[in-house]
Amino acid sequence: MRGKHTEKALKIKQLEETIKLRDKEIKDIKTECAEQFKRIKDLCFINNYGDKYLSLRKIHEIASDNFSALVKDIVITEQKEPQEMAKIIELPYTNQSK
Numbered sequence: 001m002r003g004k005h006t007e008k009a010l011k012i013k014q015l016e017e018t019i020k021l022r023d024k025e026i027k028d029i030k031t032e033c034a035e036q037f038k039r040i041k042d043l044c045f046i047n048n049y050g051d052k053y054l055s056l057r058k059i060h061e062i063a064s065d066n067f068s069a070l071v072k073d074i075v076i077t078e079q080k081e082p083q084e085m086a087k088i089i090e091l092p093y094t095n096q097s098k
Helices: 004-044 054-080
Strands: none
Touching: 004 054
């Protein structure tokens, strides 16, 4: 038979493990974001004289892909925790980029 303190200690240990996993997940996300921002920064300094919009299209693609992945991750996380509703941010779409 477990004592009251043993159950609390077990619960605390489980919560600490959950926090460690969340911290690792946050660090991984930050690392991925940093890598993507570096790609965008590097694209800003490339001179493509033949097609001056090539870098902008690549930046748009990187931003769109990562934005979509983050929104999906938010929605999946929020569905696991039903007490909070997911907020999806929609970016305006223009026909200017071709």
